[in-house]
Amino acid sequence: MLNNISNFIFDLDGTILNSSDEVLRCFEKAFKAADYPINVKNLNSDIIGPPLKEIIKLIAPELTNDLIIENIMSNFRKIYDYDEDDISFIYPGVYDLLKRLSSSGNKLFIATFKPNIPTMRIIKQFKLDMFKDVYTIDKSGKTVSKSDMITDILLKYNLSKNETAMIGDALSDVNAAKQAGVYSVAVLWGYGNDKTALKSNADICIELDDLTKIKNLQGVI
Numbered sequence: 767m768l769n770n771i772s773n774f775i776f777d778l779d780g781t782i783l784n785s786s787d788e789v790l791r792c793f794e795k796a797f798k799a800a801d802y803p804i805n806v807k808n809l810n811s812d813i814i815g816p817p818l819k820e821i822i823k824l825i826a827p828e829l830t831n832d833l834i835i836e837n838i839m840s841n842f843r844k845i846y847d848y849d850e851d852d853i854s855f856i857y858p859g860v861y862d863l864l865k866r867l868s869s870s871g872n873k874l875f876i877a878t879f880k881p882n883i884p885t886m887r888i889i890k891q892f893k894l895d896m897f898k899d900v901y902t903i904d905k906s907g908k909t910v911s912k913s914d915m916i917t918d919i920l921l922k923y924n925l926s927k928n929e930t931a932m933i934g935d936a937l938s939d940v941n942a943a944k945q946a947g948v949y950s951v952a953v954l955w956g957y958g959n960d961k962t963a964l965k966s967n968a969d970i971c972i973e974l975d976d977l978t979k980i981k982n983l984q985g986v987i
Contacts, residue, residue, distance in 0.1 A: 771949065773925045774867060775916055776897075777934030778878040779814055780956030782864070783888065785854035786811040792849065793825060796841035802826065802834055811957040815936045817879050817903060818842065847883045856892055857955055859977050868896035873923065876900040877915040877932070877942075898923070912942035920946065937963045 779785050790809045797804050804826050813824040818839050822829065829835060868874055874897045878885055882902040889900065899922070901915040910918075916932055919925065932943035935956020943950035944967075952968035954961050965971050 770929055771931045772871075773873045773875070773923075773930040775875045775877050775919060775930065775932045775948070776864075777932075777936070777939050778876055778880060778885065778888070780935035781933060781939075781953050782860055782894070783854050783856055783892070785852075785888075786814055786957060788849070788852050788854045789814055789846070791853070792842055792846040793821070795845050796838050797825070799841040800834060800837045802829070802838065812959070814957050815879065815938065817909070843881070843883075847881070847887065852888070852891060854888070857974060859974065861892075863977050864894070864896050873898050873925070875919050877912055877919070879903045879912070912938060913945035916942055916946035916948060920948070935964075937967065940964060940968045
């Protein structure tokens with residue numbers, strides 16, 4: 767039952783954090799440093815979410831040179847991973863929600879396609895210390911899918927699938943939840959304008975101005 771959730775696995779970008787302007791700014795700098803021209807119209811929030819190489823292909827679909835792609839990836843990591851002027855922000859009300867969930871005895875986790883270095887920087891910068899564990903795309907030393915992250919969290923912490931939900935803003939989050947056998951919660955404030963697929967496939971959808979819907983998942987808030 768969806769009112770018996772006590773384990774919450776959160777996506778990061780587009781769910782907890784609006785990093786759109788920050789990420790796009792760093793990508794623009796990374797392409798410029800590689801001296802590769804791009805169509806700035808491709809720098810929009812719809813591209814954010816997939817792994818780094820996939821985002822680069824969305825920005826520059828014609829780019830096939832692996833050396834240039836690797837150069838852009840390296841540039842981006844140097845710029846973004848250690849950016850001390852990060853202009854990202856937590857979505858209104860989400861921080862308080864996380865604190866209330868944590869203080870109520872629930873187990874909170876992050877599963878993100880971000881690498882470990884920028885993720886840990888963000889957690890420190892925004893004081894996101896309420897998570898029991900943080901899974902990044904390179905946590906295990908090899909690239910993993912989000913469903914793999916969820917499955918590993920379930921096994922490591924001996925969690926019941928019936929008491930666990932994956933919360934994210936992308937269809938990939940919903941699909942990962944289904945593949946791992948946990949409930950899927952789609953937040954509708956994240957990246958991308960077309961929410962049709964999210965609404966059609968998620969077990970429950972939540973608007974930013976209706977965070978109290980979490981009461982349907984966990985009854986003590």
